Amino acid sequence: MPLWTWTAQGAGLTLPVFEPWNDPEAKPLIEFQNVTKRFxxxxxxxxxxxxxxEREFFALLGPSGCGKTTLMRMLAGFETATEGKIYLAGQDIAPVPPNKRAVNMMFQSYALFPHLSIWDNIAFGLKREGMPKDDIGERVENMLRLTRLEKFARRKPHQISGGQRQRVALARxxxxxxxxxxxxxxxxAxxxxxxxxxxxxxxxxxxxxxxxxxxVTHDQEEAMTVASRVAVMDNGKIMQVATPDRIYETPNSVYVADFIGDVNIIDGTVTPTGEDSYALNWKEGQEPLTVKTPNTFSDGQTxxxxxxxxxxTITADRPEGADNAVQGKILDIAxxxxxxTYxxxxxxGAVIKAQAANTRRISRRAFTWEDTVxxxxTATAGVLLAN
Structure with missing residues (x-):
């Protein structure tokens, strides 16, 4: 299977899908092999x-202290792995100093030179490398066009907005x-x-x-927006790597499900009821929930x-034919x-959140506090997880 696969979209139209991670013959640009870093x-x-x-927009996502910045600093050459190997384009980069790596790092603070113009900020690294003057001019102009900064080329960093400074740092x-x-x-910022x-x-x-x-980000919305794949991290380990939609719809653990987006977690024990079907016994006095999942669970397993x-779905009356239906009272509305969100x-005593779209600009709220709803x-609406 090639790096680029093609899928039909609409009436005879095709659009490229970038999925090299699904190609067993594709070799990663960056490889971490059994890497451990201790302080x-x-x-x-x-x-x-x-x-x-190669060509991925890859996100390292996790809370502060989970190891994502350490991972990035090892790629940049500012930290060395205690154990394991890191390869870039097939080369072990451990002995390569930061300034010799084909890697650039853009910091949160942007680290622009306040006394230099935008043009000179972008050109700075090229001049240090000894690139010919004409080539520098052409490259800087290309970067200014790419980041839509042409008319700001002669300004200083303090004379442009935060978003424009971010683009200068990116261009550099x-x-x-x-x-x-x-x-x-x-x-x-x-x-x-x-x-x-x-x-x-x-x-x-x-x-x-x-x-x-x-x-590297702790902002899940940012990671889900920009990335081709997201790696969710916790305590120095990667919990799951997948495309944003898979991370959201099919998390592999309670930690990932809870970290990405809003979620209800209902704990219980399962009883098999058929092929890929289970009854989830959860709260005393509540009917078992019906769940369909390809994951295998044993009888009585948590x-x-x-x-x-x-x-x-939230309704005033009990819906007919629903796989799962529970009654309760509205406690809060956001x-x-x-x-x-209700x-x-x-x-x-369990609290379950439900969301309804506000499709009309002016309408009376369908439900309010203390309403019984x-x-x-459906049986396939949720994901059943072992841990």
């Missing part, structure tokens, strides 16, 4: 093995045409609206240049049903503009 007695990275492919990092660009929380706009600019620039991007609030307390979902 004294503290293990920051624990026996980690992973591959990142890409000017040397690295094989790999590392982005350490690059949008953390921007406000929410500007951050969202800049995410799409980053994706567009990455696609145009074909450079492999690895981004399991956790992870179900997203948007998969839960109005978020496009959606409303926190519904069941007689057992029914929540329902």
């Amino acid at each position: 004294g007695e503290f293990t920051a990275i624990d026996d980690l093995t992973i591959g990142i492919y 990092s890409l000017a040397k045409a690295p094989k790999l660009l590392l982005l350490d929380e690059p949008l953390g 921007l406000d929410k609206k500007l951050r969202q706009d800049t995410q799409f600019e980053l994706m567009d620039i990455q696609e145009k240049t074909g450079t492999t991007f690895v981004i 399991a956790h049903l992870a179900i997203r609030p948007e998969k839960v 109005y978020l503009g496009n959606i409303s 926190h519904v307390e069941l007689p057992s 029914w929540l329902s979902w």
Whole structure:
């Protein structure tokens, strides 16, 4: 199977799908092989093995202290692995000093030179490398066009906005045409609206240049927006690596399900009821839940049903024919503009969240606090997890 697969879209149209990780013959650009990094007695990275492919936009996602920045610093050459090997394009990069690696790093602070113009900031690394003057001029102009900064070329960093400074730092990092660009929380200093706009600019620039991007972030929405694949980390280990939709829809653990997006976790024990079908015995006094899953569980095994609030339907009357239906009272309502999230307390004391889209601009709220409502979902709406 080639790096680029093709799928039919619509009436006779085809669109490329970039999935080298599904090609057994594709070799990763970056390979971590059993890498461990210790600081004294503290293990920051624990026996980690992973591959990142050329042209990927790869996200390392996790809470503070999970090891994602240490992983990036080892790629950049600022830290050395205690055990294991790191390869870039097939070369063991351990003996290669940071300034000799085909890697550039873009920091959260941008680290621009305040006394230099935007043009000179972008040209700085090229001049240090001794690139011919004419070539520098051409490369800088290309970078200015790519990042839409042509009219700001003669300004100083303090004379442009935060979003524009972020693009200058990106242009400077890409000017040397690295094989790999590392982005350490690059949008953390921007406000929410500007951050969202800049995410799409980053994706567009990455696609145009074909450079492999690895981004470190604790912002799950950012990772899910920009990345071709996301690695969710915890305590120096990678918990799951998958495309954003797979991470969200089919998490492999309660930790990943809980870390990505909003979720209800219902604990219980399972009883097999047929092929790929189980009854989840959860709260005393509540009917068992019906769950369909390809994962195999034994009779009486503890399991956790992870179900997203948007998969839960809220109604005034008990829905007919629903696989699962529970009754409760509305405890809290969060109005978020496009959606409303309802926190519904069941007689057992359990609280389940349901979401409903606010499709009309002006309408009376269908449900309010203390209303008795029914929540329902299909047997396949959730993911049944062993841990």
